[in-house]
Amino acid sequence: MTSTKGLEGIVATQSAISSIIDDTLTYVGYDIDDLANNASFEEVVYLLWHLRLPKEEELAELKQQLADNMSVPEEVLAHFKTYPIKDVHPMAALRTAISLLGLYDANAEDMSKEENYLKAIKLQAKIATVVTAFARIRKGLEPIAPDTSLGYAANFLYMLNGKKPESIEEEAFNKALVLHADHELNASTFTARVCVATLSDMYSGVTAAIGALKGPLHGGANEQVMNMLMEIGEEDKVDEYIHNKLANKEKIMGFGHRVYRKGDPRAKHLREMSEKLTELRGEGKYFRMSEQIEKIVTGEKKLPPNVDFYSASVYHSLGIDHDLFTPIFAVSRISGWIAHILEQYENNRLIRPRAEYIGPDMQKYVPIDQR
């Protein structure tokens, strides 16, 4: 038996949800460029869960179901006020809150198709409320109830900030949600599938996936990109900072990808938004710094930016706290996790690979007084 480090190149399942072929990303056969330019996030959620685009009335029904299920139990919100540690990371709070939500769902263990679909709606709806409520409660602010007249993207920004977003903000946030919704067998999606392939419940699968997304080699990179931009501070410091990092063989967050070679097709959309939004906010330097970093890293390491690189300056210019960037990734990606969880249940087999053993040969047990 020989192993492949990080399972590189291993095809671990079949899936009809999304594909990456020759650096082109599609959801159910629809090019990500087409979806980013035209679709609402709710349309994409429907597409991922039903493997077809919704008709008007189907989309209206999903929107209504999401709006109707956004409230979360008081106990979950109250629990945010009980942490003994200051500055709990919002991804840790989110991971716990999703698990906690499962304890308030009487049907959490019901594995019927109907109940799993209802759980999907509840999770997709409530995650927006959980993230925004935590963001407010930690600042001593009251959570804001969803405005059911708003779409999902606008509602998220409304619940976060307490005011309805401008249309340019809503459009940008909707596009970011569309771009992050699914991505074949990335680490967090694989985690979700491994978890539910034991026939564990959907709350467990999503909780596990949040844990995997949190790491800086995966979803956690978007927050690290912004930390890097803040640390560099000024445009004339970029060159020295990046060259030092590369010389020390340190990774530049937001660059590289296990699957894409020529480039991540999502990055250009976020780049475009970053340019527009940072300029509008009078913070164009973050776009210009990002551009400089891209020039150096693509030139010297031949590593193109991934989805996390320009999303950082986009979210920053929407006025979002930097440690909420990864939870926002989860708010979108939960749609993909759920699609994969449902697909896994449909055609399940336990996921259990092997390990190539590299430890010592057979040893004889030595009693403790003779070691």
Ligand SMILES: CC(=O)SCCNC(=O)CCNC(=O)[C@H](O)C(C)(C)COP(=O)(O)OP(=O)(O)OC[C@H]1O[C@@H](n2cnc3c(N)ncnc32)[C@H](O)[C@@H]1OP(=O)(O)O
């Ligand atoms: C949503 C997402 O998850 S997108 C990815 C988000 N993560 C990041 O942006 C973190 C930075 N990037 C990385 O760490 C990696 O490129 C990953 C994790 C995305 C992909 O990892 P892998 O396919 O395992 O590549 P691996 O880490 O083995 O890198 C291969 C080589 O490229 C180098 N490399 C890869 N990414 C970077 C980077 N961002 N900066 C500098 N060098 C890099 C590695 O140091 C390694 O060099 P070596 O062969 O000389 O040792």
Ligand SMILES: O=C([O-])CC(=O)C(=O)O
């Ligand atoms: O696919 C991956 O490995 C990481 C990624 O880009 C994503 O999850 O969006």
